[in-house]
Amino acid sequence: MQLYAGIHISDGKSVNPNDLHYLRDNILTLDPVKLALHWQELGATYLHIIDLDAAAMGYPVNGETIRNILDVVHIPVQYGGGLRSIKDIDSFLNMGVSRVIISTQAIYNPNFLKEAIQVFGPEKILVGIDADKGMVAVEGRAKVSTFNSLSLAQQAEKLGVRTIVYTDVGCANMVKGPDIINTKELVDHTRLDIIYSGGVASLQDLKNIRNAGVSGVMIGAALYTNKIKLKEAVMLYERGEQVE
Template sequence: MIVIPAIDIIDGMAVRLYQGDYNKKDLMGEDVLKVAKSFKEAGAKLIHLVDLDGAKKGELVNLELILRVVKELEVDVEVGGGIRSFKDIKSLIDGGVSRVILGTAAIEDKELLRQAVDTYKDKIAVAVDFKDGYIHTRGWISKSDVHYIDLINDMEAIGVKNIIITDISKDGTLEGPNINIMKEVKSISNIDITASGGVKNIDNIKDLKELNIYGAIVGKAIYSKDVNLEEAINLCK
């Protein structure tokens, strides 16, 4: 399992939200590039970037900043948030982004998803963002009538190789990840699973590692110093 530190971007700055609520944000680091550099120096092989402005607007807003992180730091990044056109997907991958994460598009535009997967294969991942069992889209603002299990089955049929599972009720809370959901998904699917949301300490990292999943995204716990990123990365080597 790999540990993937996260940076959420609003107005060009690194923030963390509480349960996806845009009105409950904490400024974690003014300079996204500086935060990303500290993650790389701690040994991160992949950084998770989310364009929260883009998620809300429905199109990439912080593209220039994201590509600057890739170019200046020469680090692998995966990017999500507001990516709802093939043009944006191409711009990111052509700019050196390692993996593009589709969320709303995976629900609302299956043709775009299929085109992206056919073209870029495992460079495309899907965000399975849910609350009370049902997928939320458009920056977690809109609740759909799609159950997360049904979405995962659809993604596997389409050929998606990596899914990022977020229990929104856990995100940014430091209450621990939803281990039972990860176990359930692993039992029904062969897709690589990245767990996201709620990691609060190194014991959570150990618990997720024991599930033998692909990765664990850690955000707020790093900024609050409840998790030492270098220690977590070394634990999972």
């Protein structure tokens, strides 16, 4: 199972996107470049970077910060936030990100998603699905759409998508364990590779979500609060050492 060390960026700084007050300032460093290097040094084999400003505003905002990260790390990076045109996707792929995550546009404009896959290939285009009580949240999670997560995932699959990043917003905010039931529904009723995000707070959570059949897990707040030690998680769930 692939693990993704999460970095969320706002105003050029590393932030914790969770609502809980005790998590907001619990960041190892406000410098996203230093944080990226820190995770890499601890054994991260993939970074998951989200530009929160871009997700909310609908266009890339912290591109210079992303570029600075790409200049210093040697592990692959997947990026999401504000990608609503072919030009924007092309810019970030040329910058050096390994693949991009499309969210809001996948809801409102499936033709855009189809075109992106045709232009760049399915290995470069992921769909991000943020769910709130089973309904898909859009525009930086500011609004709830009329789509449920499984319907959107199945629609994306028909358009040629191979991988989705599924985030349970409620679990992410509480950091009290993953949404196993809805995640397993996606695994069981699609042929997609599912990367799970949201609420992962312990090694046991990683074990539970792995057993649901996902291909990867993004870890964010649990790394900042040291609930999960990245080096140990990589050893157990990527290298398969001493896994029960």
